[in-house]
Amino acid sequence: MALMITDECINCDVCEPECPNxxxxxxxxxxxxxxxxxxxxVGHYETSQCVEVCPVDxxxxDPSHEESEDELRAKYARLTGEG
Incomplete structure (x- = not known):
């Protein structure tokens, strides 16, 4: 499942540089x-880095983009050219 940022975002700029993709x-x-x-x-870290650094949670x-762990791993392979 992809992640999404809610309207509670305070535009603090800490999440963007943490995203490996x-x-x-x-x-x-x-x-x-x-x-x-x-x-x-998935494929980069054990936890979602943006979630880890977000000060307002x-x-x-994203319920409109449900994906299994296997689907996330396949997306990682497509994005990185690995696999």
Whole structure:
């Protein structure tokens, strides 16, 4: 499942540089996560790095982009060219 940033985001800029896939960018109002690039850090780290650094806990699982661990690993392989 990809992650999403809620409207509680305070635009603190700490999440964007932590994303190994470049899935986080500045949106119109808050930062946004591109679900096509988000692997919840599967393949890179044990935990989602953006969630770890977010000071307001506004990064949650996106219910409209459900993916299994295997699907996230496959996306990681496609994005990195591994596998």
């Amino acid at each position: 470049g899935a986080i960018s500045q949106g119109d109002e808050t930062y946004v996560i591109n679900p096509s690039l988000c692997t919840e850090c 506004c990064i949650v699982k």
